[in-house]
Amino acid sequence: MVSCVVETAGVKVDLKVKYLVILTVAVAALALLNASSQAAKPAAYIETVKTANDTEISFRMVPIPGGTFTMGSPDSEPNHQADEEPQHEVRLDPFYMCWTETTIELFMAYYQETVSAKRDFIETQEAKKDAEQADGIDAISGPTPVYGDLSMGYGPRHPAIGMTWHNANNFCLWLSKKTGKKYRLPTEAEWEYACRAGTSSVFGSTDDPEEMKDYAWYEVTADSETSEVGKKKRNAFGLYDMSGNVREWVSDFYSPTAYKDTAQKSPAVNPKGPKTGELHVARGGDYSCSLGELRCAARHLEQKWWRMGDPQIPKSIWWLPEMDIIGFRVARSVEAED
Numbered sequence: 001m002v003s004c005v006v007e008t009a010g011v012k013v014d015l016k017v018k019y020l021v022i023l024t025v026a027v028a029a030l031a032l033l034n035a036s037s038q039a040a041k042p043a044a045y046i047e048t049v050k051t052a053n054d055t056e057i058s059f060r061m062v063p064i065p066g067g068t069f070t071m072g073s074p075d076s077e078p079n080h081q082a083d084e085e086p087q088h089e090v091r092l093d094p095f096y097m098c099w100t101e102t103t104i105e106l107f108m109a110y111y112q113e114t115v116s117a118k119r120d121f122i123e124t125q126e127a128k129k130d131a132e133q134a135d136g137i138d139a140i141s142g143p144t145p146v147y148g149d150l151s152m153g154y155g156p157r158h159p160a161i162g163m164t165w166h167n168a169n170n171f172c173l174w175l176s177k178k179t180g181k182k183y184r185l186p187t188e189a190e191w192e193y194a195c196r197a198g199t200s201s202v203f204g205s206t207d208d209p210e211e212m213k214d215y216a217w218y219e220v221t222a223d224s225e226t227s228e229v230g231k232k233k234r235n236a237f238g239l240y241d242m243s244g245n246v247r248e249w250v251s252d253f254y255s256p257t258a259y260k261d262t263a264q265k266s267p268a269v270n271p272k273g274p275k276t277g278e279l280h281v282a283r284g285g286d287y288s289c290s291l292g293e294l295r296c297a298a299r300h301l302e303q304k305w306w307r308m309g310d311p312q313i314p315k316s317i318w319w320l321p322e323m324d325i326i327g328f329r330v331a332r333s334v335e336a337e338d
């Protein structure tokens with residue numbers, strides 16, 4: 001009987017040890033889960049670029065939480081266009097987005113460091129191939145000299161303008177080399193998700209056309225020109241000027257039927273648009289646009305006439321002279337070290 005008690009007691013002791021082990025494992029698992037959830041919530045940060053003139057230019061990168069949203073717009077939305085349908089579910093990983101459009105002062109720093117005054121067209125084509133094939137960031141080639149004035153008379157805090165998609169993409173390679181972080185253009189899906197900022201409203205920040213005057217530079221609020229970045233209200237993700245001021249290059253090629261292809265997968269996960277194409281998408285409308293063109297769902301594609309101001313034959317792969325309606329902002333994937 002005594003031994004039985006001892007054995008029973010022994011079993012009890014064993015059970016306590018087991019419970020203790022289970023409890024310890026559970027606590028450790030919870031700690032790991034907590035750490036991983038913290039890793040999935042990157043914080044905003046300030047990026048600083050030191051220019052060749054030894055000045056520093058800073059901008060804020062805002063974390064955009066991952067999630068699922070409905071991309072495109074319904075027939076019932078005023079100013080709805082056929083290429084915005086069908087609406088479809090898209091799931092995105094978290095990423096960062098710059099809180100403003102890229103400024104002239106930052107783009108000028110890139111231009112001054114990389115411009116090649118002597119490059120002819122054949123060399124430029126080779127440079128283009130290098131940049132497109134560059135896995136690393138050592139093969140960056142700069143643009144040819146701009147025809148006219150890169151700033152088009154605007155101040156340093158106005159959005160950079162008049163660059164081709166190729167040039168905007170090349171800027172991202174340069175910025176990546178300068179900072180050691182892999183910057184890129186946002187995808188079209190990322191751009192629309194960031195514009196919507198967790199809302200289902202037509203303009204992201206509001207459904208009210210009157211309120212849009214507080215958020216955007218467009219035909220009603222702008223004086224037929226761009227304005228300094230960051231002067232209107234930010235959206236719920238903390239981003240300025242997603243609607244209006246300048247249109248923003250995204251990484252996707254344009255196709256009027258892109259959503260029909262994407263909608264076949266539901267949800268589409270981190271879609272990147274058509275694999276090939278001729279023209280790219282530029283989102284958000286510009287200072288000259290009507291309100292309908294500022295909708296989060298509105299898609300704008302590159303126009304061939306944008307190159308008409310370029311007197312060169314063939315047309316430059318770098319510049320869209322006199323086109324002060326087109327710019328871009330940078331994005332970045334969340335990396336393990338974040």
Ligand SMILES: [Ca+2]
Pocket residue numbers: 101241242243244245246247248284285
């Ligand atoms: Ca914009």
